[in-house]
Amino acid sequence: MTSNRPHAGTPSADGRPPLLSVTWTDHVTGRSGYLVIDRLVRGVSSGGLRMRAGCTLDEVHGLAKGMTMKEALHYDPAARYIPLGGAKGGIDCDPADPDAYGLLVRYLQAMGPYIERFWTTGEDLGLTQSLVDEAAADAGLTSSIQAVFPLLEDEDKARARLSDAFGVEVDGIGLGELVGGCGVAEAALATLDRDGVPYAGRRVAVQGLGTMGGATARFLARAGLKIVAVSDVRGTIANPDGLDVERLLAARDEHGTVSRDVLRPEDTKLPGDAWLAADADILVPAAVSYCITPDNESRITARYIVEAANMPVLPAAETLLAARGVTVLPDVVVNSGTNAWWWWTLFGDVDADAEQAFAKVRSSMRALITTMLDRATTERRTPRLAAHAIVEDRLPLIADTFGRFR
Known part of the structure; x- marks a missing residue:
């Protein structure tokens, strides 16, 4: 069963309830899975899928809110990568459970309409990207990030670049x-x-x-x-x-x-x-x-x-x-950094190259840390509240530039 009623307990990154909250019950095991879309930008959201015993809807709500913030924090008007909205998925199951893979496939099948149109997802706690990719294929999906494909200038080149990047190894x-x-x-x-x-x-x-x-x-x-x-x-x-x-x-x-x-x-x-x-x-x-x-x-x-x-x-x-x-x-x-690197690579801000990737992650992280800690010092806030303040400044800029979809 699913429900798309907004969950009132966890406000979104800009103080409003999340756009969508889904609770799913697996008909085989009786286990629960969740999807929360906190915000859409150009109709698309981004956030990984976690699997752990005890995963709850409130946990997924908090994670989706965090994804909206992470996207906003990496907004750079000069970059090809345009931040997406925030979302998150969760499955209440130990990833080592013998039923875990079948449960993952059925969850992705159930969430298929959202993955096809609104939600790009990937690895998170308990799941590797290779396992998510395998399960997505078994669930009949083109890709776990297919919702973003219509936003790309050249989908074939972008997908090849990301695939090549995941094939790069450093020290094995x-x-x-x-x-x-x-x-x-x-x-x-x-x-x-x-x-x-x-x-x-x-x-x-x-x-x-x-x-x-x-x-x-x-x-x-x-x-x-x-x-x-x-x-x-x-x-x-x-x-x-x-x-x-x-x-x-x-x-x-x-x-x-x-x-x-x-x-x-x-x-x-x-x-x-x-x-x-x-x-x-x-x-x-x-x-x-x-x-x-x-x-x-x-x-x-x-x-x-x-x-x-x-x-x-x-x-x-x-x-x-x-x-x-x-x-x-x-x-x-x-x-x-992981989320940003996915999109920098897909949109073409970096190539499938380890040195480029590490350099971009390091420079962006240093800039964010410096901005956050400077603001925390000046405004006598904790670093977390300073980061939230940066998000509050950037979300209206993103909305004004790319529109609101709620």
């Missing part, structure tokens, strides 16, 4: 798996630079060693920072002298779980939440939402929290952290 890892972590790492590095903090010796703890967390750890380690703790579903791996990041990344399975067989004698195995209290300067929650709460924020000793995951810090916890002088770099800025 696909470019599409690296650009998001490149953006997260650059957000952290830009903040350190702004505060005059040297990279050498800075300690980092990362929650989640999947696509985003793994790439972030790699880029930060290569910049000279020390990764002292990482976590996955089996617990936390720690070493105060620094973990061998490349060794751990090479020992991951498809779900980002590290084989403990590769640990060195000096590496220690700790409980799953030990990453939170690691003796670190930077904390990177890169796995699940709502993991930093008022009940556990006091365990954090880090000076910076860099939100690689969507919505990992609850608002009440952020208030307490800010009072302690902890800087929280918000997800809408920090993890927006």
Whole structure:
């Protein structure tokens, strides 16, 4: 069953209810799936599809709102890429469940009319892009991003460019798996630079060693920072002298779980939440939402929290952290690189080239971080509220230029 009634509990990025809210029940398993379209620009929205046990409609609403913000934050009138509206999909299922793939295909079939016309989607928590592509084909869809094709000047060249980009590998890892972590790492590095903090010796703890967390750890380690703790579903791996990041990344399975067989004698195995209290300067929650709460924020000793995951810090916890002088770099800025890279590539702002992609992600992230932190300082806001203020400035410009569709 589906419902397209707007959900009143979560306002959109500009204060209004989302345009569309759909709840779907799978007739085979009884599991639920969701789609929220927060806003359309030129009739199209953008946002990934996540799969996790316990995924809720409210969670998907918040994520869709965040996608509207991410799109607006990357608006550049001189670019070919024109920001889209924000949307998000979610499926309440463990991606490792034997029923997960069939459920994914049936969800995409049910959401087919929206994907064909209004919603471009791709990988998110629990799903890889290759799996989404495979399931979309099995669901009879042309592409998970086919709604954007009518907006392209040359669809064939654009699709070939994006396909080529996903075929690019760097050190044996696909470019599409690296650009998001490149953006997260650059957000952290830009903040350190702004505060005059040297990279050498800075300690980092990362929650989640999947696509985003793994790439972030790699880029930060290569910049000279020390990764002292990482976590996955089996617990936390720690070493105060620094973990061998490349060794751990090479020992991951498809779900980002590290084989403990590769640990060195000096590496220690700790409980799953030990990453939170690691003796670190930077904390990177890169796995699940709502993991930093008022009940556990006091365990954090880090000076910076860099939100690689969507919505990992609850608002009440952020208030307490800010009072302690902890800087929280918000997800809408920090993890927006993957989404932007998709569209830069498709619209032709960058080619299917790793160096171009990394350079564009780094320069854009540094510009956003600088603008956000400058505004936060000047207006005495948190970085998150400063990012929201930037969005509030840009959404009317986008609407005036490209029209409103609600």
